[in-house]
Amino acid sequence: MFSTYDGPAAYALADWRRRxxxxxxxxxxxxxxxDGWRHWRDExxxxxxxxxxxPVPDKDRPAFDGIEMYSYDPGFRFEVHLEALSGEPVRFDLAGDGVMVARPVSLTRGLDNALxxxxxxxxxxxxxxxxxIPFKDATTGGQTYGGGxxxxxxIKGSDLGLGKSGRLILDFNFAYTPSCAWTPDFVCPLSPPENTLPASVTAGEKTP
Structure with missing residues (x-):
């Protein structure tokens, strides 16, 4: 989330979310x-x-030649069942943007064997x-951002929807780094420790 919302910044943020x-x-x-992943990566x-x-700082843009990512690996694409879950809400401190509260509602079923x-x-x-759905894994803090x-x-519209099976598509090749990893101008909710996968998810974006 962006910490200031004057007119131009607000319009730019609305356009970013629309895109x-x-x-x-x-x-x-x-x-x-x-093909979908290549389009996502390039855009x-x-x-x-x-x-x-x-989120790329102005001073770094002349040398910026694209987001560094792992190659697409079909082994990191899943369609998962969702099991009802209840628990205490998690409060994410977003500094000047206040507190974001998120309530656990489901637990995935279908990742354990692979991840x-x-x-x-x-x-x-x-x-x-x-x-x-934020997450950490065995690459976190090394090849990928320490905050998950x-x-x-x-909020950003990042959702691949449901597969033909009616199950939720979780394709980790589309896993992306929160904007705060690039610049302190953004404040982001970081992944809670309980959403840590033991495996190395060598898919999606790498550390900026």
Whole structure:
């Protein structure tokens, strides 16, 4: 989340969210997951290179040549069942943006055999709400950002939807780094310790 909201910044943030929403809609409409991922990767890199709300600092943009990512690996694409879950809400301190409260609503079923664990699915409290799935794994703090990555975030429109099976698509090749990893101008909710996978998720974005 961006910590100041004057007129130009607010309009730019609205445009950024619109573009990300549109991008995920295009990915969901693409039949081949690899083609969808390539489009996602290339369009995100274009936005990061030029958009006013890019988290890449202005001083670093001349040398920026795209977001560094792992190659696409189909072994990190899953369709998971969701098991109802209740628990204490998690409060994410976002400094000047206040506190974001997210309530556990589900536990994934379908990741354990490959990744050594399952993930809690959170519902963001407040107007509009939406799903939120941050995670850490064995690459966190090394090849990937120490605060974890996101795979679903309704606020940004990042959601691959449901597969033909009716189960939730979790494709870790689309895992991305929160904006605060790039610049302190952004404040982001970081993944709770309980959403840590024992395996190395060598898919998605690497440390900026």
């Amino acid at each position: 990300i929403n549109d991008l995920y809609a295009e990915v969901r409409a693409t039949r081949d997951p690899v 995100r890199s274009r936005l990061y290179a030029a958009h006013p709300m890019s 050594g664990g399952e993930l809690t699915v959170y519902w963001i409290e407040g107007y509009g709400g939406g799903l939120f 990555r996101y795979i679903v975030d309704a």
